[in-house]
Amino acid sequence: MPDWVTLGPERTEIDLPHGHSVTYLPDVVIYDHPAHGEIRVNRVDGAFVAELPDGLPEDVVNASRNRVSITTAAGRLAVTRNKAETFGYAKDWELFFFTLDSPYYSRSAFEIFFGPQNDDTRGNIAGAAQDFWNNTLWRHKDVAWAMFETILMAFFGTFGAAMVALPVAFLAARNFTPLMSLRFFFRQIFDFVRGVDALIWAIVLARAFGLGPMTGALAILVTDSGSFGKIFSETLENVDEKQIEGIHSTGARPLQRYRFGVIPQVAPVLLSQVLYFFESNARSATVIGAITGGGIGLILTQAINTQQDWEQVTWYIVLILLMVIAMDTLSGWIRARVIKGGEDPVL
Amino acid sequence: MADAATNTPDRIAQIHSAYMALARRKRLYSGLILALFAVLFVSGFKIAEDRNASGFMNGIGDIFDFPSEVVAEAVEKSVNLPGHLVTYFPALLETLNIAAVATILGVIVGTVLSLLSTRGLARFPRLIPVFRRLMDLMRAFPQIVVALVLIFTLGFGPVPAMIAIAIHTAGAIGKLYSEINENADLKPVEGLTSVMFSMPSTFRASCSGRALRTRACSSPMPIATRRMSPGTIAMATSLSRSKASATMSTDRRRCRTG
Numbered sequence: 001m002p003d004w005v006t007l008g009p010e011r012t013e014i015d016l017p018h019g020h021s022v023t024y025l026p027d028v029v030i031y032d033h034p035a036h037g038e039i040r041v042n043r044v045d046g047a048f049v050a051e052l053p054d055g056l057p058e059d060v061v062n063a064s065r066n067r068v069s070i071t072t073a074a075g076r077l078a079v080t081r082n083k084a085e086t087f088g089y090a091k092d093w094e095l096f097f098f099t100l101d102s103p104y105y106s107r108s109a110f111e112i113f114f115g116p117q118n119d120d121t122r123g124n125i126a127g128a129a130q131d132f133w134n135n136t137l138w139r140h141k142d143v144a145w146a147m148f149e150t151i152l153m154a155f156f157g158t159f160g161a162a163m164v165a166l167p168v169a170f171l172a173a174r175n176f177t178p179l180m181s182l183r184f185f186f187r188q189i190f191d192f193v194r195g196v197d198a199l200i201w202a203i204v205l206a207r208a209f210g211l212g213p214m215t216g217a218l219a220i221l222v223t224d225s226g227s228f229g230k231i232f233s234e235t236l237e238n239v240d241e242k243q244i245e246g247i248h249s250t251g252a253r254p255l256q257r258y259r260f261g262v263i264p265q266v267a268p269v270l271l272s273q274v275l276y277f278f279e280s281n282a283r284s285a286t287v288i289g290a291i292t293g294g295g296i297g298l299i300l301t302q303a304i305n306t307q308q309d310w311e312q313v314t315w316y317i318v319l320i321l322l323m324v325i326a327m328d329t330l331s332g333w334i335r336a337r338v339i340k341g342g343e344d345p346v347l
Numbered sequence: 348m349a350d351a352a353t354n355t356p357d358r359i360a361q362i363h364s365a366y367m368a369l370a371r372r373k374r375l376y377s378g379l380i381l382a383l384f385a386v387l388f389v390s391g392f393k394i395a396e397d398r399n400a401s402g403f404m405n406g407i408g409d410i411f412d413f414p415s416e417v418v419a420e421a422v423e424k425s426v427n428l429p430g431h432l433v434t435y436f437p438a439l440l441e442t443l444n445i446a447a448v449a450t451i452l453g454v455i456v457g458t459v460l461s462l463l464s465t466r467g468l469a470r471f472p473r474l475i476p477v478f479r480r481l482m483d484l485m486r487a488f489p490q491i492v493v494a495l496v497l498i499f500t501l502g503f504g505p506v507p508a509m510i511a512i513a514i515h516t517a518g519a520i521g522k523l524y525s526e527i528n529e530n531a532d533l534k535p536v537e538g539l540t541s542v543m544f545s546m547p548s549t550f551r552a553s554c555s556g557r558a559l560r561t562r563a564c565s566s567p568m569p570i571a572t573r574r575m576s577p578g579t580i581a582m583a584t585s586l587s588r589s590k591a592s593a594t595m596s597t598d599r600r601r602c603r604t605g
Contacts (some may be wrong), residue, residue: 156391159384197378207413210400215393218403221450287491294398297491299578304495 004088008167014086020074022086029084031070031077033060041068041079057142067109073238095137102131138312143299147212150295151249153288155222162274164225169232170258176236186229191252194226198284202292211293219288231273232266239265248328274332282327296320378529441505449509453516461524468528478521485518 006013012024015165019034031039037053050063063067070077074274075088098105105126112118112128119127133141141283171174172186193201202219244261252260289295300316396402437529463469463479490511497507 045430062420151555152391152395156388156395159388186573204413205406205410208401208409209403209406210397212399214395214403283487286489290491293400300492301495306501317488320489320492321484321487324489325483327485 003027014224016074016086016088018074020028023073024076024084029077033072039070040054046081054276081262097135097166098128099135099137104128104131111329138315139299143316143319145292146197146289146296150285150289150297151282151323151327153213153216153285153295154278156217157285158224158274158278160217160221161224161228161277162270164221165228165232167269168225169229169236172229172233173236175239175241187233190226190229190233192226193222194230196223198223198288199291202288206292208223213292213294214288216285216288216294218284219292224277224281227277228274232270233272235266235269236262243333268338272335275335275338279324279327279331296323445505445509445512449512450516452513454510454520456513456517457520460521461496461528464521465525465528466589479525482518485514486522488514490515 005017010026014022014024016022023032025028027043029041031041033039033053033056036056038051039053039056040155042049042051046061047065048068050061050068050175052061052323060070061073062071068079075086077084077086079085091127098107103347104112104124107118107128115124117124122130135141162279168186168190172183172190173182177183177186181253198219201214201222205215205218205222209218239262244257249256251258285295286297286300289297290301291297296316296319300313300320303312390470396560431455442489458483460478463471464482467474469475469478493514494507494511495508501510
């Protein structure tokens with residue numbers, strides 16, 4: 001326990017800076033504000049009742065039946081049914097690595113790697129990794145999973161859309177489908193699924209598939225098959241007919257003509273377009289995740305909505321930025337390798 | 348002659364086998380990449396399915412539940428439609444307004460940033476990498492994050508949405524314009540700077556005419572609004588205001604356990 005906490009059987013006192021203090025008693029928590037007096041949080045029949053002193057600024061206390069939170073410049077107190085938590089501020093990575101109940105709390109990296117064993121049942125490095133991964137306050141495990149889910153949504157959505165759109169794009173290209181009404185029909189379908197935004201699709205699909213990364217991925221898939229259908233069919237309209245004629249003259253059937261006459265011509269262009277959408281979708285998957293309940297987007301909006309302090313919001317934003325930059329670099333690198341000297345499509 | 352005649356089939360066979368070896372290797376590599384992709388795709392599907400509230404196969408039949416309900420209700424209450432149109436027409440105009448103002452602001456800031464980060468034109472050549480990274484950051488921030496943070500600082504309304512879009516537009520336009528400016532011929536610039544023209548007037552006299560045409564073609568609006576329209580941002584922010592996402596997450600937990 002840190003030295004600003006005095007534990008007792010009935011009464012626990014916590015000293016915060018600038019003369020603030022918090023006292024835990026059975027069924028009542030008292031926050032002593034030096035400027036405004038005592039804020040008492042009583043528990044009456046399972047609900048919380050906060051007694052506020054006069055002249056207290058409005059944004060200090062946020063009270064409801066099940067939760068009372070008090071935020072001041074000295075620290076913050078949150079009282080819920082299960083527990084009362086008090087946090088002070090520290091200019092450091094306090095609690096980021098290990099919480100107070102971990103034996104590795106406030107140990108340096110050197111002590112963990114080379115020092116004596118802190119825990120009888122676990123080795124130092126394995127134990128520290130376990131406690132870091134399962135940190136209840138910063139939830140590193142959940143955040144890592146959420147980041148993975150976000151990238152998964154972008155990956156599954158983009159490449160699934162490309163696979164759906166490629167065969168259909170042939171039906172919407174002028175030189176492969178001479179029948180105008182058929183072409184027109186498929187173009188209208190592309191325009192429709194593309195015209196409805198991915199967020200709307202996410203809400204529509206959430207009804208069918210429930211909440212989670214699959215719904216987000218499918219929302220991206222539906223919208224992007226429209227975009228890909230349009231781009232792919234336009235690319236297909238620009239292929240060189242000579243190569244197809246050459247393949248045709250050897251007696252190839254239509255499917256073989258497409259495979260050996262068309263696909264080699266358009267593959268680099270299509271792949272670079274798909275990769276461009278992939279990096280763009282890694283960004284929008286964050287937003288879609290906030291709606292469909294998956295990925296880092298949900299965790300971020302939850303952190304913003306709890307209206308606590310902003311340290312976790314900042315951390316998630318930094319993670320999102322790092323993810324976006326990493327995806328941009330990765331897909332830019334692959335794109336440069338796929339089309340050497342080719343031009344980056346500006347879409 | 349006889350020599351050549353005996354050698355020809357050999358050489359053809361050689362070329363043929365070399366070609367086949369190359370083709371085999373290429374096929375092997377493409378096959379490996381394809382297999383890796385298939386494994387990633389299938390396992391990705393499995394993981395997404397496991398972590399979702401309801402499975403793909405369970406839900407595929409219910410896709411049209413929501414749209415059909417919406418349409419049915421809309422048809423039922425179609426009498427109110429003209430009234431709604433009148434009520435929400437200002438909101439529609441507001442959306443367009445957000446898009447327009449955000450684009451104009453973004454283009455102005457983006458143009459300044461592009462001039463500061465173009466090789467050969469920059470006022471402070473040493474700071475070019477700084478401005479480039481700044482534009483990278485402006486583009487990398489998801490607009491919704493900027494909008495959500497701004498809502499808490501500026502309050503609910505069109506202004507946070509506008510600023511969020513403008514920031515992204517400025518980053519995108521800055522990058523696009525600086526690339527166009529770099530491709531512009533710098534000889535007129537050199538000529539003008541040699542007779543001591545100041546930086547802004549040099550740009551105006553030498554580059555802007557040509558670059559403007561390219562810019563008009565590169566149409567900033569679709570770029571700014573392609574992935575995320577102002578309407579969506581407004582919708583998403585209002586959704587999170589109403590704590591829809593929080594309730595959704597509890598629903599999801601219930602679905603998983605139940």
